[in-house]
């Protein structure tokens with residue numbers, strides 16, 4: 070049995086996908102072209118008729134009103150496009166964060182990822198995705214559709230001008246494709262560097278007391294400095310590619326307008342070095358010329374948002390990979406029930422930290438209720454084995470069974486009360502920490518705390534004693550006993566205890582052993598221990614070597 074599953078990248082879909090879908094923002098961007106055509110039409114009619122008749126045309130007020138209206142229309146459509154894209158992005162980000170947090174939180178420990186890296190994915194990557202959804206995707210649709218629409222409309226006035234515009238598209242497309250490929254690779258490298266730096270920073274800050282205690286400030290500062298320099302180098306690379314692609318775009322946009330202008334000018338003056346392919350009037354020439362800059366406008370807008378695309382796609386890849394990793398480690402569905410008489414057994418169980426760092430294989434069987442000791446020299450794998458039984462080990466091979474039925478180790482976790490060597494404490498009161506996993510309130514906890522020798526700690530403040538996540542103000546032995554009481558208070562039929570009597574003086578250790586023995590009357594208790602007193606009281610002893 071293996072705890073890892075295969076999840077392909079294709080199975081991870083994003084709310085923003087498919088990216089080519091025709092959304093409202095894309096249609097708003099496209100309708101901006103209508104404003105441009107209205108402007109060009111009114112302007113060319115005004116100037117063309119004026120030039121032909123030698124006086125302002127009678128419909129001049131209507132044409133001027135049309136020009137003003139086109140400006141208002143364009144401002145309105147661009148504003149609506151921005152709003153609509155932003156709305157899409159907000160709902161996409163909300164959906165993504167919900168998915169990521171739901172997948173990352175329960176699997177963070179077993180994936181062995183730095184908390185800072187996971188946090189960066191759920192916060193920064195999702196944020197980096199915004200530009201792709203809000204701006205780039207809608208602009209991309211308009212960038213493809215609007216030049217074709219403009220070329221088609223211009224063709225009615227001058228098919229040669231339309232052809233000139235379309236011909237400049239070919240080398241432009243090739244240049245942009247190369248710039249795009251290079252840009253994507255650079256953006257991915259930039260995100261990786263950013264990820265490393267954020268992870269390093271958050272985790273070093275989290276371990277600041279240790280860093281200070283060992284005088285490692287200089288080394289850590291150097292490490293973070295190197296990571297920051299790497300981010301800066303990668304960012305410069307991304308910017309270089311972005312500048313290159315905008316240079317390609319601007320060149321062809323300018324070339325297209327220049328060629329249309331030269332053709333129209335020479336054609337009107339009759340100076341073309343070849344027979345005129347069409348008869349061009351001033352009005353038509355003006356119409357084509359006014360729309361020439363619009364031909365590349367959609368692409369220029371898209372290019373301005375190209376950095377959004379690079380960032381968004383790199384973030385998408387990073388989120389997909391993280392989700393894939395988390396999906397592969399999704400906790401197994403809990404098994405229906407475990408009775409307190411259950412027999413828990415392992416067969417050739419191996420914990421795999423790396424190919425060359427394996428613990429086991431070990432086989433054993435524990436019958437409940439009863440107390441069972443797991444012993445063996447330091448480093449033989451007692452903690453690893455217990456971690457494997459609650460699905461906290463990175464990868465596991467072998468068989469875990471309850472009453473002879475093979476189960477996923479992680480599916481046991483709902484039935485297991487766990488007290489590790491460094492119990493996790495959350496900010497809040499002692500009572501809140503102790504009742505984390507219990508169904509009942511804290512009323513029954515005081516006798517348990519007293520039985521563990523914690524009466525003097527709780528004193529008058531009782532369960533309202535405030536503790537912080539680092540457990541400041543608590544000794545190692547106190548923290549360990551809080552973890553033990555929490556596991557017992559969970560009421561779960563199986564208790565896995567990792568060195569419950571370490572850090573305790575012999576009198577307190579005896580109290581704790583008495584309590585564990587009492588509890589083991591109606592539960593299956595497995596305790597990893599070096600304590601001869603605890604081993605003595607155990608119904609069975611499994612010794613790892």
Ligand SMILES: Nc1ncnc2c1ncn2[C@@H]1O[C@H](COP(=O)(O)OP(=O)(O)OP(=O)(O)O)[C@@H](O)[C@H]1O
Pocket residue numbers: 422426428445446447448449450451452453454597
């Ligand atoms: N997170 C980890 N990553 C890589 N290797 C690990 C990890 N945790 C434990 N190991 C390795 O697994 C082996 C067993 O460690 P484990 O803590 O399970 O031993 P133990 O018997 O509980 O030791 P002790 O009695 O000191 O608590 C050790 O060689 C240790 O280096």
